[in-house]
Amino acid sequence: MIADLIPDMPWVREAPVFLVFCGNNRRIRQVAELRGKPFANDHLDAFMNAAVDAGIVMTTFIHAAAAAGLGCCPISSVRNHAQRISELLALPDWVFPVAGLCAGYPAGRGVVTPRLPLGVTVHTDRFDETGIVDKIEGYDRRRAARQPYAKQRGIERYGKAEFYGWSEDKARQYSVVQRADFGAFIRGKRFNLT
Numbered sequence: 001m002i003a004d005l006i007p008d009m010p011w012v013r014e015a016p017v018f019l020v021f022c023g024n025n026r027r028i029r030q031v032a033e034l035r036g037k038p039f040a041n042d043h044l045d046a047f048m049n050a051a052v053d054a055g056i057v058m059t060t061f062i063h064a065a066a067a068a069g070l071g072c073c074p075i076s077s078v079r080n081h082a083q084r085i086s087e088l089l090a091l092p093d094w095v096f097p098v099a100g101l102c103a104g105y106p107a108g109r110g111v112v113t114p115r116l117p118l119g120v121t122v123h124t125d126r127f128d129e130t131g132i133v134d135k136i137e138g139y140d141r142r143r144a145a146r147q148p149y150a151k152q153r154g155i156e157r158y159g160k161a162e163f164y165g166w167s168e169d170k171a172r173q174y175s176v177v178q179r180a181d182f183g184a185f186i187r188g189k190r191f192n193l194t
């Protein structure tokens with residue numbers, strides 16, 4: 001069972017519904033065969049296309065679920081166990097898990113977390129990082145004032161920060177190797193990543 005693989009996230013087990021959104025590059029290959037045409041796109045974009053499509057579908061599902069009063073929590077951690085989950089779900093070549101999603105009626109009222117300002121995420125006419133550090137630090141402060149982190153990551157490695165903002169949390173999160181075997185898993189699904 002998938003929940004057994006992710007015991008540190010009990011919401012995976014508790015959610016009434018758990019979905020796994022998969023990238024599927026198999027179908028287009030089947031269609032090529034069905035119509036007697038060569039599949040001439042056996043390269044990195046085949047993987048990219050399938051992965052992005054799955055992300056779009058998941059986002060659309062989240063919006064539809066929210067409109068119906070459901071809450072969702074995406075679970076990237078399924079990729080920490082890609083091979084095992086692939087076996088559990090009998091995923092064939094060219095089909096791979098992108099993310100899981102817990103869905104259910106929320107037990108309580110949620111909060112809307114402040115987001116990075118558009119000045120960080122939107123670039124008009126050309127890519128522009130002017131003032132990025134100040135903008136991120138400003139966001140850290142605004143977010144911490146409204147919604148401070150209940151827990152700091154990696155205290156044993158980095159100590160307890162006096163001010164613990166979003167950027168400190170993300171930097172600590174990504175300082176730990178995760179899913180380094182995912183490329184090998186994807187190549188094992190016969191994707192040609194050149």
Ligand SMILES: Cc1cc2nc3c(=O)[nH]c(=O)nc-3n(C[C@H](O)[C@H](O)[C@H](O)COP(=O)(O)O)c2cc1C
Binds near residue numbers: 073099
């Ligand atoms: C692509 C993606 C992957 C995520 N993966 C996980 C996960 O593996 N485990 C988890 O508990 N939450 C995961 N989350 C949920 C976030 O940790 C967070 O709870 C969610 O984005 C909503 O919180 P926020 O509005 O405060 O950002 C993920 C969110 C996104 C968008």
